Amino acid sequence: xxxxxxxxxxxxxxxxxxxxxxxxxxxxxxxxxxxxxxxxxxxxxxxxxxxxxxxxxxxxxxxxxxxxxxxxxxxxxxxxxxxxxxxxxxxxxxxxxxxxxxxxxxxxxxxxxxxxxxxxxxxxxxxxxxxxxxxxxxxxxxxxxxxxxxxxxxxxxxxxxxxxxxxxxxxxxx
Numbered sequence: 001x002x003x004x005x006x007x008x009x010x011x012x013x014x015x016x017x018x019x020x021x022x023x024x025x026x027x028x029x030x031x032x033x034x035x036x037x038x039x040x041x042x043x044x045x046x047x048x049x050x051x052x053x054x055x056x057x058x059x060x061x062x063x064x065x066x067x068x069x070x071x072x073x074x075x076x077x078x079x080x081x082x083x084x085x086x087x088x089x090x091x092x093x094x095x096x097x098x099x100x101x102x103x104x105x106x107x108x109x110x111x112x113x114x115x116x117x118x119x120x121x122x123x124x125x126x127x128x129x130x131x132x133x134x135x136x137x138x139x140x141x142x143x144x145x146x147x148x149x150x151x152x153x154x155x156x157x158x159x160x161x162x163x164x165x166x167x168x169x170x171x172x173x174x
Contacts, residue, residue, distance in 0.1 A: 097136035101164035
């Protein structure tokens with residue numbers, strides 16, 4: 001009876017060792033996969049910016065590119081607060097959004113451009129005393145493509161230290 005119990009215990013120990021060896025192999029494979037994912041994520045470009053005008057603009061006798069000078073963040077340094085232009089550092093799909101606020105009865109019209117072509121517009125030709133509008137778009141960009149907003153001739157946009165008028169963009173994926 002004892003030898004039968006001993007033999008059963010020995011068999012159980014061998015089975016448990018085999019299970020532990022299989023689990024150890026799977027755990028090592030998962031660890032390698034995790035390290036590979038961490039490495040891939042670390043190499044992925046990080047691009048994001050958000051800025052506000054910090055001052056009102058318009059009306060102008062010509063269309064004008066808006067330079068959002070108060071930069072909240074500029075990860076990847078792809079946005080220039082001097083020119084107001086975002087230049088894509090890598091090929092990829094990006095998301096952009098902007099808000100145009102006005103306190104004037106003259107209205108506002110601000111468009112977002114990609115390489116000189118209008119993509120989307122915020123407009124309000126007859127403004128009440130205060131009004132804001134927001135638009136956003138997902139764009140496929142090649143490295144070097146330019147995205148910016150432009151205040152149309154004869155219109156106004158308002159901003160102050162409360163940051164009503166903003167421009168934001170970030171890389172979704174490459």
